[in-house]
Amino acid sequence: MNDILESLERTIRERRKAEPDTSYVASLRAKGRAKMAEKLGEEAVEAVIAAVQDDKAAMTGEAADLLFHLMVLLADMDLSLEDVTGELARREGLSGLEEKAARGAS
């Protein structure tokens, strides 16, 4: 599973340098971060709808779109999956309440 995400992360970094008319990733880069964020929001809403409708097939596709667009945005911010998994690993070492407190949540 991680192999696929790591491979996709490399592909996204590489395709950012392509000509926008030959690559969806490059076209998003050309449109800018606000457009990437907008796409992430759209995909999140579509995933929410699939979940509420209990549509597993749609949810699988929407979750893939959501992950992909999140990774495009992370790459634009020069963040990696390792940054995210590192944060998840840190949280795993804490209980739920400790983790909430560490994030400053009420």
Ligand SMILES: N=c1c2ncn([C@@H]3O[C@H](COP(=O)(O)OP(=O)(O)OP(=O)(O)O)[C@@H](O)[C@H]3O)c2ncn1[C@@H]1O[C@H](COP(=O)(O)O)[C@@H](O)[C@H]1O
């Ligand atoms: N995983 C994906 C992936 N998932 C979704 N999408 C695209 O995301 C877009 C979003 O869906 P929408 O229905 O909102 O599409 P749209 O109406 O064309 O989008 P907008 O005009 O609103 O921006 C679609 O065009 C999908 O093709 C993806 N495009 C690319 N990848 C991966 O990225 C790699 C590099 O792609 P290129 O940059 O195109 O070479 C590919 O090999 C794939 O592995």
